[in-house]
Amino acid sequence: MGVYENCEQTYSDKELAPQHTESIVNYDSQPIVNAADRVYKLVESCSSDDVYGNNVQKAVSVLEECLQKYSLDEICIGFNGGKDCTALLHLYHAVVKRKYPGHQGKLKALYIKSKLPFPEVEKFTQISRDKYHLEMLHFEGRIKDSLGQLKANHPSIKAVIMGTRLTDPYSSHLEAFSMTDADWPQFMRVNPVLHWSYGHVWKFLRDLCLPYCSLYDRGYTSLGSMNNTHPNPLLQYVDEHGVLKYRPAYTLSDPTKERDGRN
Numbered sequence: 001m002g003v004y005e006n007c008e009q010t011y012s013d014k015e016l017a018p019q020h021t022e023s024i025v026n027y028d029s030q031p032i033v034n035a036a037d038r039v040y041k042l043v044e045s046c047s048s049d050d051v052y053g054n055n056v057q058k059a060v061s062v063l064e065e066c067l068q069k070y071s072l073d074e075i076c077i078g079f080n081g082g083k084d085c086t087a088l089l090h091l092y093h094a095v096v097k098r099k100y101p102g103h104q105g106k107l108k109a110l111y112i113k114s115k116l117p118f119p120e121v122e123k124f125t126q127i128s129r130d131k132y133h134l135e136m137l138h139f140e141g142r143i144k145d146s147l148g149q150l151k152a153n154h155p156s157i158k159a160v161i162m163g164t165r166l167t168d169p170y171s172s173h174l175e176a177f178s179m180t181d182a183d184w185p186q187f188m189r190v191n192p193v194l195h196w197s198y199g200h201v202w203k204f205l206r207d208l209c210l211p212y213c214s215l216y217d218r219g220y221t222s223l224g225s226m227n228n229t230h231p232n233p234l235l236q237y238v239d240e241h242g243v244l245k246y247r248p249a250y251t252l253s254d255p256t257k258e259r260d261g262r263n
């Protein structure tokens, strides 16, 4: 598993676990190397009534439009280790590979560290940095202040690609390309996965065998900081030994309860 050898169990590891050998799994051991081929194959083969496939297609075309409007130097992806931007990072990587096949440089990623980050999130962002060859633009503290520092320290950046979905708080008015609000540091917010559902994000991560933060396999369905995030109570169960456990995030059946572990 290369870079992932020391990391906590991911979905991909679980699929390889010995107890699962009786089932047939479409496992991709090199999902990042094969990103462009697999993503574009998915997009090219989807039918008009396939909501998931159409959402992936839409995300790819928003990213392609972004790459027409801005150079790679003018773009960074907002990456905090959450599931939405994990799916998005893979899409961005795939679209860049398709448009610039010989590109060897690093993609810029913005990571604003919260006051009390989960160590698992920190670790996952580092693993992703190495695996996707990211240049991390690292800040700490409030998002708004950090964006002010981003503008001052990296004046070439004009657009931030984000994993925001319409169901996120205060996001229902957003479009694929929306400037930040007038009282925020000015960046173009690029929102390729706005119309994705909770289930679409998990389908994408699991179908493409992408690594994701291990907290999601321990019942967390939406990640904030350590002081305001818990496993989702809807995923709780008691095992045969009477031990309280949590099912993985992708098993959550009611997507409206995604943030039930956050306060």
Ligand SMILES: Cc1cc2nc3c(=O)[nH]c(=O)nc-3n(C[C@H](O)[C@H](O)[C@H](O)COP(=O)(O)OP(=O)(O)OC[C@H]3O[C@@H](n4cnc5c(N)ncnc54)[C@H](O)[C@@H]3O)c2cc1C
Residues within 6 Å of the ligand: 077, 078, 079, 080, 082, 084, 085, 110, 111, 112, 113, 114, 143, 147, 160, 161, 162, 163, 164, 165, 168, 169, 170, 179, 180, 181, 182, 184, 187, 189, 224
């Ligand atoms: C670039 C940017 C521009 C913003 N502009 C505005 C604005 O104009 N007006 C306003 O009211 N609020 C703005 N916000 C705040 C935003 O609306 C959310 O409040 C914030 O993203 C946290 O939401 P969440 O907890 O739901 O996180 P998420 O659902 O995880 O956030 C959605 C997406 O934002 C990005 N993101 C979130 N947190 C981070 C982080 N710590 N480091 C890097 N990327 C991150 C990721 O791409 C993530 O997928 C902005 C945030 C960012 C990162």
